[in-house]
Amino acid sequence: MHTYLPRLLSHSSRMVSILSPSIASGRIRRSLRARDVTLSRGFLHAGTPTAGLQEYRDNSVQRVLGTRVLVPNKNVSDQMVNLAVRLNSRRVGRSFCAHTTAGESVVVKEKSSDSEEKKPFIMQSVRIRCRGDIADGLVEALMCFGASSCSIEDAHYGSTNEQEIYTDGPVPWQTGERQLWEESHITAIFPEEQDVGESIAMASHSIGFNEMPHYVVELMEDQDWIEQLQSMFEPVEVAAGLWIVPNWRAPPNPMAVNVILDPGLAFGTGEHPTTRLCLQLLHQVLRGGERMLDYGTGSGILSIAALKMGASRAVGIDIDPMAITSARYNASLNDLDDQRLQVFLASINGEDPVPPGAAYHPVFDNDMDEGPDNKMSPDFDIVIANILLNPLVDLASRIANYARPGAFVGLSGILVEQVEQVRHTYACYLDNIQVTQDCGWACVSGVRKLS
Amino acid sequence: MSGKVVSALIRLVVNAGQAKPAPPVGPALGQHRLNLMAFCKDFNARTQHMKPDVPVSVTVTAYTDSSFDFVIKSPKVSYFLKKAAGLQNGGGRAGHDVAGVVTVKHVYEIAKIKQTDPDCQYMDLDAISKSILGTARSMGIAVKRDLN
Numbered sequence: 001m002h003t004y005l006p007r008l009l010s011h012s013s014r015m016v017s018i019l020s021p022s023i024a025s026g027r028i029r030r031s032l033r034a035r036d037v038t039l040s041r042g043f044l045h046a047g048t049p050t051a052g053l054q055e056y057r058d059n060s061v062q063r064v065l066g067t068r069v070l071v072p073n074k075n076v077s078d079q080m081v082n083l084a085v086r087l088n089s090r091r092v093g094r095s096f097c098a099h100t101t102a103g104e105s106v107v108v109k110e111k112s113s114d115s116e117e118k119k120p121f122i123m124q125s126v127r128i129r130c131r132g133d134i135a136d137g138l139v140e141a142l143m144c145f146g147a148s149s150c151s152i153e154d155a156h157y158g159s160t161n162e163q164e165i166y167t168d169g170p171v172p173w174q175t176g177e178r179q180l181w182e183e184s185h186i187t188a189i190f191p192e193e194q195d196v197g198e199s200i201a202m203a204s205h206s207i208g209f210n211e212m213p214h215y216v217v218e219l220m221e222d223q224d225w226i227e228q229l230q231s232m233f234e235p236v237e238v239a240a241g242l243w244i245v246p247n248w249r250a251p252p253n254p255m256a257v258n259v260i261l262d263p264g265l266a267f268g269t270g271e272h273p274t275t276r277l278c279l280q281l282l283h284q285v286l287r288g289g290e291r292m293l294d295y296g297t298g299s300g301i302l303s304i305a306a307l308k309m310g311a312s313r314a315v316g317i318d319i320d321p322m323a324i325t326s327a328r329y330n331a332s333l334n335d336l337d338d339q340r341l342q343v344f345l346a347s348i349n350g351e352d353p354v355p356p357g358a359a360y361h362p363v364f365d366n367d368m369d370e371g372p373d374n375k376m377s378p379d380f381d382i383v384i385a386n387i388l389l390n391p392l393v394d395l396a397s398r399i400a401n402y403a404r405p406g407a408f409v410g411l412s413g414i415l416v417e418q419v420e421q422v423r424h425t426y427a428c429y430l431d432n433i434q435v436t437q438d439c440g441w442a443c444v445s446g447v448r449k450l451s
Numbered sequence: 452m453s454g455k456v457v458s459a460l461i462r463l464v465v466n467a468g469q470a471k472p473a474p475p476v477g478p479a480l481g482q483h484r485l486n487l488m489a490f491c492k493d494f495n496a497r498t499q500h501m502k503p504d505v506p507v508s509v510t511v512t513a514y515t516d517s518s519f520d521f522v523i524k525s526p527k528v529s530y531f532l533k534k535a536a537g538l539q540n541g542g543g544r545a546g547h548d549v550a551g552v553v554t555v556k557h558v559y560e561i562a563k564i565k566q567t568d569p570d571c572q573y574m575d576l577d578a579i580s581k582s583i584l585g586t587a588r589s590m591g592i593a594v595k596r597d598l599n
Contacts (some may be wrong), residue, residue, distance in 0.1 A: 225481030
């Protein structure tokens with residue numbers, strides 16, 4: 001595994017790994033006395049033992065996970081102990097603890113006062129620079145050696161050497177043979193505990209490339225890409241007079257029906273064609289006072305829109321607990337309480353998640369129908385299920401039976417080529433089946449048969 | 452020139468029908484400012500024909516206007532055969548020992564999934580099935596009419 005180490009390592013010095021947050025690296029350097037030590041980020045390239053900070057095109061300095069240090073052979077363990085002692089000094093206001101682990105490495109951690117605080121989900125994002133013609137092969141190899149995903153970009157993006165590649169459709173599946181750019185940056189994402197250097201070494205080796213590519217590791221937290229996602233959400237007018245607005249923006253048209261949303265990680269921001277199709281269906285059939293069931297509620301967008309357009313009550317179901325939280329929160333953003341929107345979690349074992357009587361208000365509804373053995377069957381005036389083909393087909397009788405005879409039923413989350421299967425499955429439950437389409441997606445709607 | 456300018460090519464593996472905005476999808480696509488919800492919905496809808504725990508390889512082509520396209524590839528035939536035969540590893544002595552058994556129906560179902568793959572789209576089910584039989588033989592997996 002060490003065949004790639006540079007020959008500059010003489011037998012009078014040893015390589016010691018120090019894992020530390022970069023904020024400690026200056027202190028580490030001072031503690032070990034600079035002239036004895038070569039600090040580098042990432043990997044020591046043969047012949048160039050250099051310390052230094054890698055700067056990106058935007059001149060920001062990236063945080064680094066690992067620091068490798070060359071120390072004089074004698075008294076390595078003493079030096080490590082000294083390092084630990086010095087790092088514990090409180091002069092700069094942050095304290096670190098350091099300990100040596102088996103083999104020659106030292107782990108430095110920031111001492112956190114609150115040991116119970118929730119650990120954010122952390123991944124390692126590794127940026128590798130390589131020639132365009134090996135990028136593809138290297139990506140495939142990295143995927144085999146532990147990367148959870150990789151992306152290839154133009155290394156010269158943003159500069160005058162930028163290279164524009166055009167394509168008429170998705171780049172086809174031709175592993176190892178395509179070359180997109182002259183020089184590429186690969187961004188590989190690894191789990192926190194993976195040894196990135198080792199994975200990269202094995203990947204390079206496996207494609208016959210014996211030099212280690214130059215790489216930089218950055219720690220990435222949940223927040224980084226979640227914020228990315230949310231920043232893309234703009235107000236959108238999905239039907240005449242109906243807007244979906246993120247909760248950090250003011251509605252562009254205060255007079256319209258505005259559904260305020262904070263989608264978090266649950267589905268449903270209003271931009272997807274299936275959401276549009278369902279909202280248009282609701283817009284068409286709602287008269288006021290209906291009881292609606294939203295199977296696969298996600299962010300609650302369809303229920304909330306229906307309530308704002310005049311429905312009296314809505315019940316939302318989802319298999320994802322995050323959707324339940326999201327839907328309740330979004331309901332509160334629109335001044336809708338528990339009485340108007342109820343949400344239930346569907347369990348994996350497939351039991352009916354909707355309790356009997358859920359369609360009715362316990363006090364104000366007088367027309368509750370008690371079926372045999374005192375069980376009230378849910379009787380909804382509108383049932384919408386914007387999910388996926390398989391659950392639509394598997395749960396057909398349950399979904400159809402939520403609807404009272406004569407109720408409107410809308411089924412979406414399906415591609416145009418999946419319409420026939422849905423139509424066929426629901427033919428025995430629905431009359432007057434119609435299909436609407438938008439950008440390759442479809443909505444199948446109908447009226448619940450009388451018996 | 453026609454077409455759109457490519458900003459990045461992204462590779463990842465997602466279980467069929469189970470794309471969510473969480474890792475691995477979230478960070479991989481979020482970094483390039485792609486609409487995660489749209490990808491998840493699209494990917495899940497297009498993999499409905501596969502069982503939920505099948506790991507599907509995806510290549511996403513991201514364009515400079517933040518739109519994207521993607522192509523998917525189902526796992527190798529050897530993966531499906533191993534699962535169908537209930538094996539952890541293929542046989543070591545193909546041609547001598549039988550490591551596992553699958554039925555003709557399994558082969559047919561694997562062929563149907565493979566037919567949706569980009570490089571098998573113009574092959575007929577018969578040709579794909581023959582290829583699967585060959586793979587089974589090389590893995591030491593026997594194919595029977597039915598399991599009795």
